Amino acid sequence: xxxxxxxxxxxxxxxxxxxxxxxxxxxxxxxxxxxxxxxxxxxxxxxxxxxxxxxxxxxxxxxxxxxxxxxxxxxxxxxxxxxxxxxxxxxxxxxxxxxxxxxxxxxxxxxxxxxxxxxxxxxxxxxxxxxxxxxxxxxxxxxxxxxxxxxxxxxxxxxxxxxxxxxxxxxxxxxxxxxxxxxxxxxxxxxxxxxxxxxxxxxxxxxxxxxxxxxxxxxxxxxxxxxxxxxxxxxxxxxxxxxxxxxxxxxxxxxxxxxxxxxxxxxxxxxxxxxxxxxxxxxxxxxxxxxxxxxxxxxxxxxxxxxxxxxxxxxxxxxxxxxxxxxxxxxxxxxxxxxxxxxxxxxxxxxxxxxxxxxxxxxxxxxxxxxxxxxxxxxxxxxxxxxxxxxxxxxxxxxxxxxxxxxxxxxxxxxxxx
Amino acid sequence: xxxxxxxxxxxxxxxxxxxxxxxxxxxxxxxxxxxxxxxxxxxxxxxxxxxxxxxxxxxxxxxxxxxxxxxxxxxxxxxxxxxxxxxxxxxxxxxxxxxxxxxxxxxxxxxxxxxxxxxxxxxxxxxxxxxxxxxxxxxxxxxxxxxxxxxxxxxx
Ligand SMILES: Cc1cc2nc3c(=O)[nH]c(=O)nc-3n(C[C@H](O)[C@H](O)[C@H](O)COP(=O)(O)O)c2cc1C
Ligand code: SF4
Numbered sequence: 001x002x003x004x005x006x007x008x009x010x011x012x013x014x015x016x017x018x019x020x021x022x023x024x025x026x027x028x029x030x031x032x033x034x035x036x037x038x039x040x041x042x043x044x045x046x047x048x049x050x051x052x053x054x055x056x057x058x059x060x061x062x063x064x065x066x067x068x069x070x071x072x073x074x075x076x077x078x079x080x081x082x083x084x085x086x087x088x089x090x091x092x093x094x095x096x097x098x099x100x101x102x103x104x105x106x107x108x109x110x111x112x113x114x115x116x117x118x119x120x121x122x123x124x125x126x127x128x129x130x131x132x133x134x135x136x137x138x139x140x141x142x143x144x145x146x147x148x149x150x151x152x153x154x155x156x157x158x159x160x161x162x163x164x165x166x167x168x169x170x171x172x173x174x175x176x177x178x179x180x181x182x183x184x185x186x187x188x189x190x191x192x193x194x195x196x197x198x199x200x201x202x203x204x205x206x207x208x209x210x211x212x213x214x215x216x217x218x219x220x221x222x223x224x225x226x227x228x229x230x231x232x233x234x235x236x237x238x239x240x241x242x243x244x245x246x247x248x249x250x251x252x253x254x255x256x257x258x259x260x261x262x263x264x265x266x267x268x269x270x271x272x273x274x275x276x277x278x279x280x281x282x283x284x285x286x287x288x289x290x291x292x293x294x295x296x297x298x299x300x301x302x303x304x305x306x307x308x309x310x311x312x313x314x315x316x317x318x319x320x321x322x323x324x325x326x327x328x329x330x331x332x333x334x335x336x337x338x339x340x341x342x343x344x345x346x347x348x349x350x351x352x353x354x355x356x357x358x359x360x361x362x363x364x365x366x367x368x369x370x371x372x373x374x375x376x377x378x379x380x381x382x383x384x385x386x387x388x389x390x391x392x393x394x395x396x397x398x399x400x401x402x403x404x405x406x407x408x409x410x411x412x413x414x415x416x417x418x
Numbered sequence: 419x420x421x422x423x424x425x426x427x428x429x430x431x432x433x434x435x436x437x438x439x440x441x442x443x444x445x446x447x448x449x450x451x452x453x454x455x456x457x458x459x460x461x462x463x464x465x466x467x468x469x470x471x472x473x474x475x476x477x478x479x480x481x482x483x484x485x486x487x488x489x490x491x492x493x494x495x496x497x498x499x500x501x502x503x504x505x506x507x508x509x510x511x512x513x514x515x516x517x518x519x520x521x522x523x524x525x526x527x528x529x530x531x532x533x534x535x536x537x538x539x540x541x542x543x544x545x546x547x548x549x550x551x552x553x554x555x556x557x558x559x560x561x562x563x564x565x566x567x568x569x570x571x572x573x574x
Contacts, residue, residue: 085502085541123447123485124498124542126555159434164443165485167540181439181469183482199436242504242545249546284503314545316503330503334540340482 004216004236005209006252008097015131017138020099026144028215032107033152035218040111044214046222048234053079053170053207054282054311056233056300065194066112066202075203076109076117077179078211080132081163081170083122084283085334086314089238090208092250094121094128097212098135102158104211106144107218109156112204116157120175123164133160167338171386172205174340185342186386209238209313229255233299233310243317244271256302260294263317274319278402282311284331285391287398288318308398323416324403328396329357335392346389349380353396360407363414370407374400420461421445421468424452428468438469442479445469446486455496455535456487492535493528495573498552501538504545513549514538516563520570533573 008014020026032040045060066074078101082090093101105117121129136158139145147155161179168174173187176198197203213235217225226234237255239262242248246268253266259279263269270276278288281298287308289296296306303310318327336350353376359365373396381393400407409417421428431444442465449461457480466473480486487496499517501510514525517536521529528535544550547559551566558569 082543083541086504086545088543088545091543122543123483124539124552127557161434161440162443162447164447164483166483178443179435179440180437181442181471181479183478240546242548243507248504248548280503316507316545318507322507327503327506330501330506334502337540 001236001252001254003252005100005212005238006092006096006250008100009092009250011096014096015098015135017099017135017142020097021142024219025099025215026103028218029103029106029110029144030150032110032218033150033154037111037113040107040218043222044111044217047213047217047225048222048232049210049213049217049225050233050300051207052209052213052237052313053205054084054285054309056310059206059210062194062206063108063112063204065192066204067195068113070113073116073201074112074114075198075201076105076112076114077172077175077198077203077205078105078117078119078208079170079172079175079205080119080121080125080128080208081167081175082125082208082312083167083170083338084285084312084314085331086242086280086283086316087240087312088242089240089250089313091125091128092238092240093208093212094125095131098131099139100212100215101132101208102135102139102144104214105158106149106156107214108204108206108211110154112202114204115155116159118159118161118179118198120161120163120169120179122169123162129160129162136160166340167334168340168386168388171388174386175205176203183340185340230297230299230301232301237298237313239298239313239315241267241315241317244274244276244319244322245269245317246271256297256299258295258297259289259315262298262315263294267317270317270319272319274321276317277320277322278318278324278327280314280316280318280395282309283314284316284334284395285309285387286311287394288324288402289398290402321418323361323418324399324406325357325410325416326361328399329354329361331395332357332392335388335395339388340386343383343385343389345380345383346385346392349376350389350392352376353380353392360410363410365411365414367411369411370400370404373407420453420458421449421464424448439471439475442469442471442476443483446476446480446483450486455492455494456490459489491528493532495533495553496535496537498537498539498542499525500540500542500544500548500550500552502541504541505548505550508548510549512563513551513561513566516566517551520567534570 050056174184178184193203431441550559
């Protein structure tokens, strides 16, 4: 398949604007500036593009919620927080093809009338932040950013906002709080950001990969995009594979590629040729699947039908030597560390789960710990203010459902079965 | 005035936003670097004055975001070793143990010569090239013990 999002992965010159323009870059912006903004939104709707940040919401529909009144200032925020463990896909675009993202952001901004945008990038990505900033500076120098872009009267300013170590900033309203200079705790919805977002103004928050799909949709048309992959979740998708495979890394493939095809064809199979025990299909919030699910297509709906999710497209592969209790401990330690502290079930519940898992993992499990974990899940699920707490529970429930015996073994024998 | 020397950088940060408070994360970062790696109480008080915030609000932001070292002096180089799922599957524990041995400190500590501070991180977004660590601004990927020894030797 021809690559759209990762065609420049590893190319040492591709991040420079001359290289980008020579390859046809900023032509989609030129075309978009000649369209009516509503036509751009319609094209994105028709393409079937769904957000790559995790929830899979229709991108065109999200843009259409922004009020049309030109007197109201509007914002675009690009979500480059990339914090879900296992996820490293947006980095593949930002480090190697920053102008693709900038062009996508400009077209989006034109479509719903944003005069300002921010790229919210996690603090650890220093290289990526520098790359994006340098590309923004180049775009200003060439007249793709600033006043009267390409002589059309469209004005736009773009800035980089660096996070500094807090996974919750990836949640869209926490991200807004963070840009405004507060502790990043999620806001109550409604009002939704489309009506009252950054500085109380209408705001769209989109993921890096989502926005990077936009130039190709404008250039090649929505039909081309929607013909790729499943009808209800079409387009190219970046899968980031890590763990026990021969060739971990980023793979841009049609949405709906099966787990088996990804692991055994593209990634060269299992490392050390051990057998596969479990696979997490979409970052650690997504419940794990097992070898019997390998033929599941990796798209939003097929994975949801299996009780899990595509999430961030982070595929974490575990072979038979992996202890599921230990992995569950590591995953939950993450969530309790990242709980923002706003609501009690998550703030108090996730450390409680982590403590019980740590006991089990260290051979100090108490009788009934497995049952305790199950009841903690029940008490937290559906009672948290934002999806972080539910994500923690869903991940653990997936492990308990498939590998309950392993938890019980730890509880009874004070050691691991693998 | 601990921030006198970095005034221009602060002006640059303020230019990005319609209000002053939004620059607090950038300014904390600038202040941290100016003080040699950690955020001091004096710096936070001055940031509060500059950004028209209350000192507790600056402190509250600084302590929320885990990468700031608030009132905790650190070594010349900060090391964060990723220990979350993907790195753990490929041996992060050995990497941490090796670093503790090589530096003669435990996780969370600074070497007596103030050269290194060793910390762990819960996923740095480099899962396809694990195990990995971050030192200061740079990522070091596909680590082995031999590679770590080389990297440490190369740092001044
Ligand atoms: C706890 C939490 C963390 C999230 N982290 C990210 C993230 O790192 N990157 C991202 O794009 N979306 C993340 N999201 C999803 C965002 O809230 C939001 O749905 C997304 O950025 C919308 O963009 P999209 O429509 O292009 O997918 C997170 C959500 C939650 C609840
Ligand atoms: S669920 Fe957790 S992260 Fe979300 S608001 Fe509650 S405490 Fe914060």
